Amino acid sequence: MTARERLRDYHAKRDFGRTGEPRGRGAAVGDEPRFVVQIHDASTLHFDFRLQVGDVLKSWSVPKGPSGDPRDKRLAVPTEDHPLEYEEYEGVIPAGEYGGGTVIVWDHGTFEPLSHDRKGRPVDFAESLDHGHATFRLHGEKLRGEYALTRFRTGKDESWLLVKGSADHARRQGTPDPRRARSVHSGRTLAQVAGNS
Template identity: 35%
Template sequence: MADAANPRERPVFVLHEHRKPRPHFDLRLEEGGALRSWAVPRGLPDDPAHDRLAVAVPDHDLEHATYTDEDKDIADSGWWELVDRTPRRFVFVLHGQSGARRYALIDTGRDWLLHLTKEQHPA
């Protein structure tokens, strides 16, 4: 785990907003020297009662954490921390531009579900 006193050692996350080929978001979490990535067609969930589909896509280079172009913007970015991991689920907190939110990515065997947890990170 990264040293909380040194933010440069914290793993980064980025939420890219794409306009093409059709509007969607990509959630990217730094892990193992790359950005693990999921396409999230409807963006991050804002209600624990409504999970969002998350489709695993190929990892990206770390330089992609700051990449933008005419069809892609950064919707949010910051750092993330792992709370819990099992073979089929991991729980993490995104520390983004508007605060911290706790999510779970759940492997369904085909795709993933992105879930906003009821229990949120303390302010």
């Protein structure tokens, strides 16, 4: 399947004449896969967690955001694949558009796929996600260490859990207040980005 086919849902939900979101014209794929966590103040305030898988960003909405504490199991609801260029996106999606609201880049960086089979052999990352469990190590400005995504419900209400690995030294704290959080790109808060639109 091509990136264009994987982005069909993304394109169908957006009017690019109104929104400044990237169309997805084919960003270069680097040596190390990328991740981004965005704070999105839409109909509900939430975090969007995105992992590069091939030429798209697989995406989940995480209402409470990722945690550095292995005791926190965070709900992660899958959304449509996004283009690689979305890693850089920060701005205001106009009211009335899908996802209307303000977006900032809370964290970004690279990640290492860590998934393996029962014999300890590496498993393709896309395949591990298809099977419903993927482990990876994040190398971000704020998030570091091992995490896992595990699907616990399939079908129309597909749901996953995002959990920090217990082997790492845990930061015994949750995610900061998203309204006060600052972008790793611009240093601005949600209110500051919204005010400059």
